[in-house]
Amino acid sequence: MAKGxxxxxxxxxxxxxxxxxxxxLVPHNPVSxxxxxxCYVTTINRVTKIHVDITSGKYAxxxxxxxxxxxxxxxxxxxxxxxxxxxxPTWIERTVTRINESMGDGSKNLALERITEKRRLQRLxxxxxxxxxxxxxxxxxxxxxxxxxxxxxxxxxxQALRDFKASQDKDNSEEEIILxxxxxxxxxxxxxxxxxxxxxxxxxxxxxxxxxxxxxDISIKTLAxxxxxxxxxxxxxxxxxxxxxxxxxxxxxxxxxxxxxxxxGCDYLLYKRGPPFQHAxxxxxxxxxxxxxxxxxxxxxxxVVGGAKKTLILCYVERMASEERIVELWKNGQFADVFSxxxxxxxIYRRWVPGKNRD
Amino acid sequence: xxxxxxxxxxxxEAEDELVTIKDEExxxxxxxxxxxxxxxxxxxxxxxxxxxxxxKDYEPDGTNVQELLLYRARKAMFDTLANSPRGSIVSxxxxxxxxxxxxxxxxPHPKGNFLQTMGSVDQEGRCWLDFQEFVYLAERGTVLPFYxxxxxxxxxxxxxxxxxxxxxxxxxxxxxxxxxxxxRLGFIxxxxxxxxxxxxxxxxxxxxxxxxxxxxxxxxxxxxIDLKGASLMNAFFYTRWNFLLRRYTSTQKIYEGLKNLVPxxxxxxxxxxxxxxxxxxxxNPTAPFSIAFNVWKPQTNFKKKSPGLPDFQVVIHNKNxxxxxxxxxxxLQEIFHSLDYKFDFLNEIDEEVNWDxxxxxxxxxxxxxxxxxxSKAASTKPRPVNHLDTKTENKHGMPHVKQFRRLKAGYRSFxxxxxxxxxxxxxxxxxxxxxxxxxxxxxxNQGSSTRPKRHGNNGxxxxxxxxxxxxxxxxx
Numbered sequence: 063m064a065k066g067x068x069x070x071x072x073x074x075x076x077x078x079x080x081x082x083x084x085x086x087l088v089p090h091n092p093v094s095x096x097x098x099x100x101c102y103v104t105t106i107n108r109v110t111k112i113h114v115d116i117t118s119g120k121y122a123x124x125x126x127x128x129x130x131x132x133x134x135x136x137x138x139x140x141x142x143x144x145x146x147x148x149x150x151p152t153w154i155e156r157t158v159t160r161i162n163e164s165m166g167d168g169s170k171n172l173a174l175e176r177i178t179e180k181r182r183l184q185r186l187x188x189x190x191x192x193x194x195x196x197x198x199x200x201x202x203x204x205x206x207x208x209x210x211x212x213x214x215x216x217x218x219x220x221q222a223l224r225d226f227k228a229s230q231d232k233d234n235s236e237e238e239i240i241l242x243x244x245x246x247x248x249x250x251x252x253x254x255x256x257x258x259x260x261x262x263x264x265x266x267x268x269x270x271x272x273x274x275x276x277x278x279d280i281s282i283k284t285l286a287x288x289x290x291x292x293x294x295x296x297x298x299x300x301x302x303x304x305x306x307x308x309x310x311x312x313x314x315x316x317x318x319x320x321x322x323x324x325x326x327g328c329d330y331l332l333y334k335r336g337p338p339f340q341h342a343x344x345x346x347x348x349x350x351x352x353x354x355x356x357x358x359x360x361x362x363x364x365x366v367v368g369g370a371k372k373t374l375i376l377c378y379v380e381r382m383a384s385e386e387r388i389v390e391l392w393k394n395g396q397f398a399d400v401f402s403x404x405x406x407x408x409x410i411y412r413r414w415v416p417g418k419n420r421d
Numbered sequence: 422x423x424x425x426x427x428x429x430x431x432x433x434e435a436e437d438e439l440v441t442i443k444d445e446e447x448x449x450x451x452x453x454x455x456x457x458x459x460x461x462x463x464x465x466x467x468x469x470x471x472x473x474x475x476x477k478d479y480e481p482d483g484t485n486v487q488e489l490l491l492y493r494a495r496k497a498m499f500d501t502l503a504n505s506p507r508g509s510i511v512s513x514x515x516x517x518x519x520x521x522x523x524x525x526x527x528x529p530h531p532k533g534n535f536l537q538t539m540g541s542v543d544q545e546g547r548c549w550l551d552f553q554e555f556v557y558l559a560e561r562g563t564v565l566p567f568y569x570x571x572x573x574x575x576x577x578x579x580x581x582x583x584x585x586x587x588x589x590x591x592x593x594x595x596x597x598x599x600x601x602x603x604x605r606l607g608f609i610x611x612x613x614x615x616x617x618x619x620x621x622x623x624x625x626x627x628x629x630x631x632x633x634x635x636x637x638x639x640x641x642x643x644x645x646i647d648l649k650g651a652s653l654m655n656a657f658f659y660t661r662w663n664f665l666l667r668r669y670t671s672t673q674k675i676y677e678g679l680k681n682l683v684p685x686x687x688x689x690x691x692x693x694x695x696x697x698x699x700x701x702x703x704x705n706p707t708a709p710f711s712i713a714f715n716v717w718k719p720q721t722n723f724k725k726k727s728p729g730l731p732d733f734q735v736v737i738h739n740k741n742x743x744x745x746x747x748x749x750x751x752x753l754q755e756i757f758h759s760l761d762y763k764f765d766f767l768n769e770i771d772e773e774v775n776w777d778x779x780x781x782x783x784x785x786x787x788x789x790x791x792x793x794x795x796s797k798a799a800s801t802k803p804r805p806v807n808h809l810d811t812k813t814e815n816k817h818g819m820p821h822v823k824q825f826r827r828l829k830a831g832y833r834s835f836x837x838x839x840x841x842x843x844x845x846x847x848x849x850x851x852x853x854x855x856x857x858x859x860x861x862x863x864x865x866n867q868g869s870s871t872r873p874k875r876h877g878n879n880g881x882x883x884x885x886x887x888x889x890x891x892x893x894x895x896x897x
Contacts (some may be wrong), residue, residue: 076862079664081671102668203484212486274679276664308683315679317861335862343829351750357740357839360747361846373829375853378750382684398659398682407686407750408853410831416606416847419733420719 069338076317076335078110078138078277110134111279114268115260116288124268124285125260129154132261140319140336141271142261148175149321149337153259157248161255184230191226195219264322265289265303266310273397274311283395292393297385300392305379308404309348312377320346327366328374345372351380351407364411373410380405509562517555517564519579519587526555526566535563538609538723551612553597556584557604595739595840596713602845603735607719611728621729623692623761624699626784658682676861685856688832692767692779695833698758708755710748712835713737715762729787730763730780733836740841748837757833757852766832769823824858 082105088094112131117123126132126142132151135141144151156175198219202212250256263271273282290299306329313320319333323345331342345367360376367374381388383403391400481487515533517526531540531548539554550558558564559581566579588594596612603610657663658678669675689695715731717723736756739745748756763776777788785793818826831851839846 075672077672077675079669079675081669081675084668084670105668200482200484203482203486209486209489273659274682275675311679312683312685313855315676315682316855317676317859318855334860343825349750354747354749357738357747357841360848361839364848375855380750402682402684405684405686406856407754408855409750409753410829410834410849410851410853412849412851414836414847414849416603416608420607 073137073140073336073338075138076319077275078112078135078141078271079275080138110277112271112277113279114263116280116285122265122288124263124265126263127257127260129257132259135261135263135271135277140321140333141267142263143322144259145262146259148178151259151261154255154257157255188223188227188230192223195223266307269303269307270311270314274314282397286392286395286397295389295393297389300389304388304392304400304404305350306348308379308401309346309377309406311401312406313346323347326370326372327363329377331372341372343372344375346375346377348377348379351378353378360411361413364413368413373412376409376411378407378409380407507562515564516567517550517559518567518569518576519555521587523549524552524589526550526552526564528564533563536725538725541725552587552593553600553612556597557601559584560601591742592737592739595737598840598843599735599737599838599845600714603714603716609717609719609723609728611715611731612713621727621780621782621787623730623764623780624696625781673861676859680859685854687857688852688854690766690832690854690857692764695764702758704759708752708759709745710736710738710752710756712756712759713838716836727782727790729782730761730776732763732765734760734762735836735838737838737840740839753850756835760833760835764833766827766830769827769830824860828853828855828858 084101084105085094085098087098110131112126112135113128115125115127117125125145126135129151132142132144136150140149142151143149144153146153147156152175160176199212199215202215207215248255248258268278268285269282271277272280272285278285289303310320310330313330313332319336321331321333321337321342323329323331325331326345328345328347330346330348332344332346333342334340347363364374381403382405383391388400388403391397391403513533515528515530517528519526526549528540528548528550535558536548539558540548540550542548550564555564555566559566559579566584568577568579568583569575570577585594588597600610600612658681663678669678689698712734714735715728716733716735717728718732736748738747767779775788777791778786780787782790831853834849834851837848837850839848
């Protein structure tokens with residue numbers, strides 16, 4: 063949409079490391095063979111090293127600031143979240159169009175974030191109106207109105223609300239919503255918009271992009287050193303992140319596009335190809351294999367997930383080596399061994415309604 | 422503003438889905454009953470009409486309007502109950518006598534429709550009811566509960582209160598409530614511990630000692646090879662040199678390299694794998710969670726004596742009991758191992774699963790067992806052999822559609838019935854195996870993925886232009 067490219071082309075590669083293209087090999091033609099061998103030796107899988115900043119402080123944030131690299135990570139596997147956007151880092155683009163719009167350069171293409179914003183405002187207005195009506199009814203009750211009177215008023219109010227909603231849907235396109243004034247600091251010296259947004263990677267994404275696919279310009283050892291203090295390292299501090307990563311790697315490596323599931327109260331969302339292509343169908347909650355909660359915990363998680371028509375997967379992570387061994391391996395930098403000493407087991411949790419399963 | 426209505430980004434829509442969780446999921450048996458309708462059935466006609474269900478206040482508003490509405494609705498319910506004709510026809514009544522030794526009830530003169538799915542006959546030809554069946558039927562008014570005072574041989578009629586006091590534990594009471602709930606909804610239920618019913622199993626009878634030794638050896642051997650191979654591969658893949666030395670000509674190959682790192686539980690997916698798994702892992706008889714019920718969907722040709730494999734199996738969890746907890750993963754696995762029902766996912770793989778040919782009654786193949794029984798009874802009536810075929814229509818589909826169905830439905834599953842302060846809810850818990858499915862997208866060189874779309878558009882455009890032409894014609 064933004065680049066004017068069809069999604070199929072824009073998100074062609076599901077991983078940030080692209081496969082190499084070798085020329086067609088014709089076995090009985092020696093020239094072809096030599097050329098093929100030449101290509102094989104000279105081309106390597108292109109690895110664009112991406113620069114990351116890691117903020118210090120209690121919680122380390124892994125940030126990518128270069129605009130091109132931000133886009134690269136988004137377009138090749140949907141990694142990271144724009145800090146000022148919903149997920150794709152579109153803040154700068156949106157800001158520029160918004161400023162142009164307010165200067166009278168009216169282009170009708172609203173950014174998705176703006177549409178949501180508009181819709182939320184409409185909803186707010188609708189609710190305000192409804193509260194007004196409810197107040198009126200309450201007054202009527204206090205003055206001793208009968209129930210019949212009340213239902214009559216209620217009927218009228220409902221119609222009014224319906225009409226209001228319809229009118230909202232119709233004629234809102236022209237309304238301009240100005241939420242804030244542009245501040246001076248938004249612009250740089252030449253009058254361009256400053257790139258304020260950075261792409262934030264979840265710690266598990268950062269591990270994946272440094273350990274499994276060497277895409278970031280930071281090694282897994284350095285990253286591990288920044289995420290944990292090596293001197294006070296214990297299994298209990300290490301385990302939560304390792305558990306999350308093991309699950310993340312499991313789904314990523316089987317081809318899923320894994321994004322944070324915090325919006326639906328779970329750990330991960332699984333997209334088959336990516337957010338622009340289809341809705342996520344599965345919500346993953348990562349648990350330890352010995353862990354259990356109160357039933358309410360499961361049922362509330364399932365309610366939220368079920369309400370968005372997704373399937374809840376409980377992903378259990380089982381430890382296969384001793385705790386001491388895992389800490390030792392981590393300290394030695396044998397990360398592959400750390401991660402492969404856990405095993406994944408999955409269970410689908412779904413509400414069952416007797417009436418719908420009779421035949 | 423058409424744009425507002427049709428957002429292009431799915432995640433956008435997903436967000437709104439969350440906001441507008443509608444009552445779609447609520448269906449009839451979950452709605453509270455509207456007694457104002459039932460009033461019409463009662464003997465005395467009600468004078469006032471009761472308002473239908475209306476708006477509900479969430480906070481007290483200082484007036485008593487809500488209380489009045491509630492009072493009226495409640496009154497309607499009580500009036501209906503008080504005035505409707507109730508009772509049972511005397512000639513249809515069946516007496517049932519409680520036996521405290523066997524904790525069941527005996528029916529000297531059994532008759533009635535309920536015998537199709539309930540009750541069992543012992544060697545002496547007496548008809549017995551399970552205690553929960555007994556309470557259920559007494560509550561419905563189908564049987565009259567009695568107790569015999571042996572020395573004096575006096576019949577003592579029992580009240581409902583008496584019956585409830587005969588429950589031996591809270592767990593038994595929970596089990597009864599869930600039994601009665603499913604029963605009222607039309608399901609056919611047997612307790613898994615019930616006596617006098619022919620046991621049918623999916624698993625063939627075998628010598629456990631022999632099977633397990635082979636199974637274990639085979640399994641450990643396999644896993645040894647697996648682990649060695651994988652760890653060697655991993656050791657290289659995750660070094661710095663991997664992408665410098667190796668050439669990946671397709672994304673698929675990169676994924677192949679990635680996916681060996683984290684091992685995952687392999688779940689039995691075929692009949693053979695299921696049987697092998699059963700031999701390999703011995704059942705733990707002291708497991709905290711056991712199967713409480715076998716459940717069949719409502720059906721008319723149910724054979725009480727030899728019911729075959731059930732459609733569902735139910736495990737009970739009482740949320741309020743501090744000594745119980747929601748099953749952990751190892752406990753879930755134990756439950757999965759002990760399951761023995763119509764494994765519905767096998768229907769997806771095989772074109773046709775004939776359950777009679779795939780289950781064993783009393784150690785004999787069920788189809789044989791049935792034909793034996795038939796020849797004994799000398800019945801010559803040809804019976805419909807397989808009524809499962811009706812459900813097996815949409816087996817064919819694109820591979821990715823099938824894969825999706827597999828992922829969504831999972832494999833072995835059971836129902837967990839949760840008892841929460843008397844409220845019963847059900848959860849279906851199934852084994853999933855994302856580790857054996859690959860969903861990676863294989864990019865094509867020409868971007869052929871866009872081609873079918875274009876075709877679609879052409880079609881639509883054509884249709885549109887056709888419509889336009891038709892319009893023009895009609896205008897003319």
